[in-house]
Amino acid sequence: MNISARNQLKGKVASIQEGAVNAIVTLKTDGGNNFTSTISKEAVKELGLAPGKEAMAVIKATEVMIGLGEMKLSARNQLAGEIVNVQEGPVNAIVTVKTDGGNTLCSTISIAAIKELGLAPGIKAKAVIKSTSVMIAV
Known part of the structure; x- marks a missing residue:
């Protein structure tokens, strides 16, 4: 399957914490790097997720x-990391x-935010992602 999401990071399931409806997959x-994803328990079952699974x-x-x-x-x-590139468009x-940790992540943000934060290559920054925005694929 090919998809348009820019950030696709391979790894192994480290842990799964199940709740009543959702699960937190690390x-x-x-x-x-460790990524935390909040997905449904049904998705965990359908994907056959278990610790150690690729x-x-x-x-x-945009997330x-x-x-x-x-x-x-x-x-x-x-x-935490460092900005290595800023590719500006009109908006x-x-x-x-x-x-x-060695991963590369892309973020789509406004030019206004670039200017307000003074973002440029070499600046120390953090990539911030809510766990509900991290999908898991197998």
Whole structure:
């Protein structure tokens, strides 16, 4: 299957915590980062997820926020790294962050946000993703 999501990170399921309806799946990527995904228990069953199973975290670039400095947020995925590229368009830009864990993530954000935050290659930043925005594929 080919999909348009820019962020597709291979790894293995590290853990699954099941609740009444949903489960929290933690995926350790080949690049060394942990991604937390909140998906339905039914999806866990249908995908045959279990610790050690190979899987992929799939995240649309529009779901990746960029933050600077220390932040207290409820978003479970906050990956520190460095901006390696900013590709500006007329309205939006694609910001590429190389995480300290070795993964590369792309974020689509507005030009206004680029200017307000002073984003440029070499700036230390965090890629922030809510666990409900992380899909799991097998």
